[in-house]
Amino acid sequence: MASYDVIIIGAGPGGYVCAIRCAQLGLKTAVVEGRETLGGTCLNVGCIPSKALLHASHMLHEAEHNFAAMGLKGAAPKVDWKQMLAYKTDTIGQNTKGIEFLFKKNKIDWLKGWGSIPAAGQVKVGDDIHTAKTVIIASGSEPSSLPGVEVDEKVIVTSTGALELPKVPKTMVVIGAGVIGLELGSVYARLGASVTVIEYLDAVTPGMDGEVQKTFQRILKKQGLDFVMGAAVQKAEAQKTKARVTYKLRKDDSEHGIDADVVLVATGRKPYTTGLGLDALGVQMTKRGQIAVDAHWQTNVKGIYAIGDCIEGPMLAHKAEDEGMAVAEVVAGRHGHVNYGVIPGVIYTHPEVANVGKTEEQLKEQGRAYKVGKFSFMGNGRAKANFAGDGFVKILADRETDRILGCHIIGPAAGDLIHEVCVAMEFGASAEDLALTCHAHPTYSEAVREAALACGDGPIHS
Ligand code: NAI
Numbered sequence: 001m002a003s004y005d006v007i008i009i010g011a012g013p014g015g016y017v018c019a020i021r022c023a024q025l026g027l028k029t030a031v032v033e034g035r036e037t038l039g040g041t042c043l044n045v046g047c048i049p050s051k052a053l054l055h056a057s058h059m060l061h062e063a064e065h066n067f068a069a070m071g072l073k074g075a076a077p078k079v080d081w082k083q084m085l086a087y088k089t090d091t092i093g094q095n096t097k098g099i100e101f102l103f104k105k106n107k108i109d110w111l112k113g114w115g116s117i118p119a120a121g122q123v124k125v126g127d128d129i130h131t132a133k134t135v136i137i138a139s140g141s142e143p144s145s146l147p148g149v150e151v152d153e154k155v156i157v158t159s160t161g162a163l164e165l166p167k168v169p170k171t172m173v174v175i176g177a178g179v180i181g182l183e184l185g186s187v188y189a190r191l192g193a194s195v196t197v198i199e200y201l202d203a204v205t206p207g208m209d210g211e212v213q214k215t216f217q218r219i220l221k222k223q224g225l226d227f228v229m230g231a232a233v234q235k236a237e238a239q240k241t242k243a244r245v246t247y248k249l250r251k252d253d254s255e256h257g258i259d260a261d262v263v264l265v266a267t268g269r270k271p272y273t274t275g276l277g278l279d280a281l282g283v284q285m286t287k288r289g290q291i292a293v294d295a296h297w298q299t300n301v302k303g304i305y306a307i308g309d310c311i312e313g314p315m316l317a318h319k320a321e322d323e324g325m326a327v328a329e330v331v332a333g334r335h336g337h338v339n340y341g342v343i344p345g346v347i348y349t350h351p352e353v354a355n356v357g358k359t360e361e362q363l364k365e366q367g368r369a370y371k372v373g374k375f376s377f378m379g380n381g382r383a384k385a386n387f388a389g390d391g392f393v394k395i396l397a398d399r400e401t402d403r404i405l406g407c408h409i410i411g412p413a414a415g416d417l418i419h420e421v422c423v424a425m426e427f428g429a430s431a432e433d434l435a436l437t438c439h440a441h442p443t444y445s446e447a448v449r450e451a452a453l454a455c456g457d458g459p460i461h462s
Contacts, residue, residue, distance in 0.1 A: 002109070004030045006331060007123045007132035009115045009276065012040020014308030014320030015138030016099050021328035023106035030132070031108060032115035032125050037096035038103065040140055042317045045160045048095050050183055051348055052088040053163065057190035058350050061223075066387045079191055081168055088163065116277040120303045134303055134331045137291060138324065139276060141269040141309035146175065148235030148246075149265055155238040156263045159184060169193050169261035173245045175233045177204040179347050181266035182220065186349045188262075189224050196226040196258060198233055198247050205347065209359040209408040211394065216353055216410055219390055231256075236263045271310040286312060296336065297327045305331070319343050342425045346415035351391045354418035357406030357425060360396060369399035373431060373454030375447050377411040379461035382442040388412035393451035395421070395431055402430035402455065413444050420448060431455035 006022045008015045011033035022029040037044060064076045103110055113125040117137075123130050143158040145151070153161035159180045168191045174181040177199035189195040197204075203213040204220070204227070217227065231247040234255070243263045248255050271290045278285070284292040284300040291299055291306040298305050305327050308320030322343075326336030347353040363370045373395045377383040391411030397404050407421040424434050434452035439445050450459035 001128045002030070002130050004028045004109075004130065004132040006030070006134045006136060006328075007032060007111070007115075007130060008136045008138055009117075009123065010040060010138035010140055010308070011035070011038040011099070011110070012138060012140045012308065012320065013042045013317040014140070014324045015040065015136070016102075016324075017321040018136055018138060018307065018324030018328050019108045020102055020106050021325045022331065023108050025328060025332040025334070027328075027332060029106075029108045030111050030130065031103070032111045032113065032123060034112070034114035037092075038099040038110070039092075039096045043095045043099070044092060045163060047317055049088045049092050049163045050159070050187070052091040053084065053187045054183060054348050054350075056084050056087060057187045061190045061350065069387070079168065081191075085164070114275060116275055117281055117304065118277060120281070120301050134305065136297075136327060136331070137273075137276065137299075137304065137306040137310060138308045138320065139310050140272050140320075141315055142272040143265065144268045144270040146233065146236075146265055146267050149175070149233065149263075150236075150238070151265060152238055155241070155243045155261070156236050156265065158265055162188075162262075162264050165262060171260040172196070172262045172264060173198060173236075173243075173258055173260040174264045174266060175236070175245070176266040176268070177201075177217075177227065177229075178266055178268065179205065181264065182216075182225075183348055184264055184266070185225055186220065186223065193261075194226075195224070196228060196260070198228045198231050198245065198258075200230070200232050200250070202230050205353070207359075208345075208353070208355060209394065209406075210361055212353060212355070212408045212410050215391060216347075216349075219351065219410070220349070228256075228258075233267075236265070269309065269315055273310055288312075296330045297323060313340065314343060314345065316343065316345065339426065342422050344415075344418045344422055346418065348415060351388065351411045352409075352414035354409045354414035355407065356418055356422050357404070358396060359406060359408065363396060363405060368405070370396050370405060371399050371455055372396055373451045373456075373459075375450035375454055375459050375462060377444070377447055379450065379459070380442075380444060380447045382444055383412055383447070385442075386412065388444075393417070393447045395434075395448075395451045395455055397431040397455045402432055404429055404431055404434070407448075407451075409448075411444070411447065417445055417448055420445060 005027035008031045111125045172193045174185040174197040230250045233247045236245045307323035309315045329336035344356040376392045378389040394408045396406040431452045439449040453459045
């Protein structure tokens with residue numbers, strides 16, 4: 001039993017970043033984490049391992065599709081699945097050990113076990129009750145369940161099981177054309193599985209810019225993914241070695257079935273707050289099961305704060321990290337700030353998809369007067385050289401003031417390119433500000449500048 005300034009529950013990107021900032025600000029800090037390793041879902045069974053598999057499978061795709069044209073001849077590499085999983089596991093290990101090192105460096109205590117909050121100012125881990133002036137909940141999220149679908153993490157899997165399959169399946173059904181479904185669906189499609197994505201809505205990646213959605217789905221189809229759109233999955237049943245998925249088409253209510261070696265359920269995530277004792281404490285929750293917080297991330301119980309996936313907002317690691325840093329500042333008596341209007345979203349398929357700010361659909365709904373500047377990667381020399389001409393950059397700017405309101409990119413390195421627009425938006429920049437900024441040639445980022453030029457007198461290369 002020990003006494004701290006701050007105890008954080010959960011060592012995911014929200015919790016561990018918060019802990020480091022708390023320690024940097026001079027607060028005596030501990031983190032409660034029940035997993036064997038630090039880093040939460042993101043490092044252990046989410047962002048990082050999926051990126052390793054996306055990278056490896058993309059390399060294979062390049063070898064199979066583009067090497068010969070570049071004069072790189074020879075047999076395409078064969079997939080050694082065991083080695084690919086080992087590479088993924090090694091990547092996880094390097095990252096989680098890195099956090100452990102940072103904890104030691106910053107003198108942060110890792111309280112191993114699952115924590116609960118018996119009273120404000122107390123955190124129970126195992127039989128020990130530790131005390132803290134401030135408790136910050138960063139307990140994250142878990143896959144949400146789907147009625148009629150029983151996950152066994154073998155044949156019917158969530159993203160966690162999909163990162164540990166014993167072999168590459170011949171056939172895979174993905175339920176949900178959201179971020180997880182399309183990232184992991186692409187991995188297995190590239191590795192040779194025949195992948196069918198079943199989606200309730202009529203477009204992939206809900207909430208994304210409509211034009212991007214259409215282009216994205218077209219490109220994925222070209223890569224071999226099949227789509228059943230407007231279909232509600234009713235049930236998925238594991239049989240001996242396969243599973244049968246039953247769905248109903250929304251347009252005519254007709255029922256259909258499809259078999260697959262593996263079914264990936266990717267229909268969203270929900271806040272994970274089980275076992276924290278929030279009910280007994282009287283911590284207020286939202287209707288959607290999130291912990292309700294005020295503008296300073298404090299719950300209705302004084303001294304208890306919450307950040308990341310377990311509160312409102314996009315379930316994104318970097319949103320949690322930003323909240324983690326900001327709440328640390330608040331707890332240390334300083335000013336913490338998160339600009340929720342400028343949080344980028346990235347899908348790490350190939351090509352990547354990235355967005356920030358408003359979509360055209362949102363601007364229309366708000367009745368805002370806006371202009372669109374669009375530029376295709378076909379007009380970008382670097383993209384052409386790299387077989388990466390599919391996609392575009394689209395900048396939305398206020399029609400009167402030219403202030404950038406949003407940006408949507410589908411194309412090479414979109415997840416990196418988006419950040420110059422994020423910085424521009426943070427500074428309240430106009431499209432012209434971007435257009436007048438010198439961009440090195442030849443880079444993909446020239447496409448961003450051209451889209452900014454397209455908001456004014458027009459791009460050069462189209
Ligand atoms: P999602 O919310 O992105 O997509 C779920 C999809 O499933 C939706 O399109 C929905 O219409 C569909 N769906 C729901 N019920 C259905 C049914 N019965 N039949 C057919 N379709 C159905 O959720 P996803 O992909 O599981 O991701 C969860 C969270 O994790 C998201 O908040 C996402 O932002 C985050 N994440 C972010 C990543 C990134 O930033 N690159 C990577 C992975 C996850």
